[in-house]
Amino acid sequence: MLAIVKQPEPSTLDLLSTVLGFLTGLGQWEAAPLVFDGYQQAFLTNAAKYRWVVKARQVGFSFLFACEALARCYLRDNHTAVFVSYNLDDAKEKINYARQLHEELPLCYQKRLVVDSKTELGFQSNGPSKRVSRIISNPSKAPRGKQGDIYLDELAHYTNDHEVYAGSTALIVRSQGQFTGCSSPLGRRGVFWEIAEQELRPYRAYTRQRVPWWLCRFFCTDVTAAAHEAPAMLTEERVARFGSQDIQDQFESLLLEDFQQEFELVFCDETYSFFPYELILPCTSDLLVLYDEFGDFPDSLEGRLIAGFDVGRKRDTSELVIVEVVGDAYFVRLMRSYDRVPFAEQEADLVRMMNVLPIARLSIDHTGIGMHLTENLQRTFDVYVRPETFNQANKEIWCNDFRILLQQQRVHLPKDRILVSQIHSIKKRLTASGNVSFDVEASGEEARSGHADKFWALALACQKERFGGTDEDADADVHVTVLGEEFDHVA
Numbered sequence: 308m309l310a311i312v313k314q315p316e317p318s319t320l321d322l323l324s325t326v327l328g329f330l331t332g333l334g335q336w337e338a339a340p341l342v343f344d345g346y347q348q349a350f351l352t353n354a355a356k357y358r359w360v361v362k363a364r365q366v367g368f369s370f371l372f373a374c375e376a377l378a379r380c381y382l383r384d385n386h387t388a389v390f391v392s393y394n395l396d397d398a399k400e401k402i403n404y405a406r407q408l409h410e411e412l413p414l415c416y417q418k419r420l421v422v423d424s425k426t427e428l429g430f431q432s433n434g435p436s437k438r439v440s441r442i443i444s445n446p447s448k449a450p451r452g453k454q455g456d457i458y459l460d461e462l463a464h465y466t467n468d469h470e471v472y473a474g475s476t477a478l479i480v481r482s483q484g485q486f487t488g489c490s491s492p493l494g495r496r497g498v499f500w501e502i503a504e505q506e507l508r509p510y511r512a513y514t515r516q517r518v519p520w521w522l523c524r525f526f527c528t529d530v531t532a533a534a535h536e537a538p539a540m541l542t543e544e545r546v547a548r549f550g551s552q553d554i555q556d557q558f559e560s561l562l563l564e565d566f567q568q569e570f571e572l573v574f575c576d577e578t579y580s581f582f583p584y585e586l587i588l589p590c591t592s593d594l595l596v597l598y599d600e601f602g603d604f605p606d607s608l609e610g611r612l613i614a615g616f617d618v619g620r621k622r623d624t625s626e627l628v629i630v631e632v633v634g635d636a637y638f639v640r641l642m643r644s645y646d647r648v649p650f651a652e653q654e655a656d657l658v659r660m661m662n663v664l665p666i667a668r669l670s671i672d673h674t675g676i677g678m679h680l681t682e683n684l685q686r687t688f689d690v691y692v693r694p695e696t697f698n699q700a701n702k703e704i705w706c707n708d709f710r711i712l713l714q715q716q717r718v719h720l721p722k723d724r725i726l727v728s729q730i731h732s733i734k735k736r737l738t739a740s741g742n743v744s745f746d747v748e749a750s751g752e753e754a755r756s757g758h759a760d761k762f763w764a765l766a767l768a769c770q771k772e773r774f775g776g777t778d779e780d781a782d783a784d785v786h787v788t789v790l791g792e793e794f795d796h797v798a
Contacts (some may be wrong), residue, residue: 326378327351332372344530346518347371356479361503362518362684363570366526368489369397372458373404373458374441379456381418382441384432387455387484390444390469392605393464394593396724398444399425401460405442442685446593448544449474454482463500464492464724466588472498492574494731495583500574520570521545527556542567562747565728576651579708581735586713587727591720598641601663609633610775611614612640613668615767616657617760618677621643631662637769639720642726642761654680670695670767702745705766706733712769729759 318574322328328349334341343351350371362368369392376388392398405428409420420437422429428442443453447465450457450470457475465471472488477488481737491500495506502510520526521533533549540548546558558566567573593776597606604612619625625645631638647652660666661684673681684692695701712718720726736744747759 329378357513358487359513363520366523372486385438388470389450392463395446456484611667615764616671617764618672626760628764630768729762
């Protein structure tokens with residue numbers, strides 16, 4: 308005799324006792340219930356001790372980490388979640404997410420917030436124990452002495468990735484928490500790539516999840532169909548078939564290699580770049596002082612200011628980089644993009660810069676459409692404006708100069724993903740005629756996109772000064788009058 312027994316449906320209390328159930332049952336964001344994509348649900352229900360996620364940019368994992376951490380702080384007493392982020396701004400962002408999620412929970416469920424800072428939250432238990440669960444968020448450094456859940460976000464982009472990884476795994480061994488490494492790719496290098504791809508050796512303890520753009524409902528017009536069809540397509544085909552307008556815009560504005568790395572989980576080959584990530588990343592800092600406007604610079608500067616300006620062509624943007632030279636070190640102080648800005652407005656902004664700041668040298672691309680702009684600036688500012696010819700001979704000089712600065716760690720760069728990507732995109736090749744070429748990929752799909760404009764503006768500013776005479780002549784004092792005030796600085 309066959310007996311059929313109907314299983315009781317899970318109670319509301321049972322659902323709320325799980326992370327996913329708690330978040331979908333009680334959680335809100337900007338007064339709307341939380342809704343998770345399939346890959347987000349898969350992550351929240353993954354109970355493995357070691358999780359490794361290779362994901363596209365902007366698919367919501369920073370927010371997802373904050374959601375999971377907050378839910379566990381509510382479901383457990385004395386729980387600790389530690390976020391390690393690419394930079395300080397990202398670290399603060401996760402805390403802001405968790406704080407807002409807490410504030411939007413129903414008041415009858417809310418725990419008391421007893422610690423509230425830019426990098427830490429503490430929630431006191433409503434029970435008699437009054438234990439405190441914490442969410443701690445730090446920029447890229449290994450957590451010390453804090454056992455619990457550990458999240459290494461954008462690990463591939465850390466300068467000290469192996470150090471952070473080693474320090475974090477040591478804490479997880481004796482705890483009951485989960486260890487999560489998550490990042491978009493950054494070349495075939497580093498501990499994130501090693502564990503994700505296992506080309507050097509197996510890492511059997513880890514579960515792996517891959518999240519390309521077409522699994523995200525904000526980027527894909529038909530996630531269900533794309534999940535089956537997109538993997539077998541070429542990049543251009545799947546972008547045209549399934550890409551939202553945002554994804555199509557990204558595809559148009561990035562090099563093919565960069566788009567595939569940022570959004571399609573491709574670990575690009577390092578061997579062709581003239582500036583490998585191992586050279587670039589140690590020169591980046593989250594503590595670098597950057598200014599947004601010309602007027603933000605202090606009245607007295609420790610060093611001298613030099614600038615590089617790369618003139619945009621067709622779809623490219625014009626780029627301005629201002630560098631402060633202190634001793635033999637180069638500090639990036641301002642980066643500005645001019646996207647489809649009329650040349651008259653670009654010229655007016657450069658004139659304002661020269662009038663406001665004691666710029667010792669403005670190196671500007673005067674090839675082609677930049678010639679008129681350069682001549683106008685030279686008439687006003689004379690020797691402080693240096694016209695530069697973009698040919699392969701000069702590019703070789705500028706690239707070699709910049710590589711030496713990276714090797715000697717004398718250039719200090721912001722933690723800017725676009726800048727790092729553009730520096731890395733420069734490749735050294737031999738042409739069919741046997742000459743050396745320095746540029747981004749110039750054939751196939753990549754020919755339609757940018758020319759590493761930020762890098763070339765930076766390289767123009769950071770070039771070794773060979774403008775006739777000796778290097779000592781380049782360090783001679785020059786007397787300049789700017790807006791009625793006198794500056795003594797080095798030209």
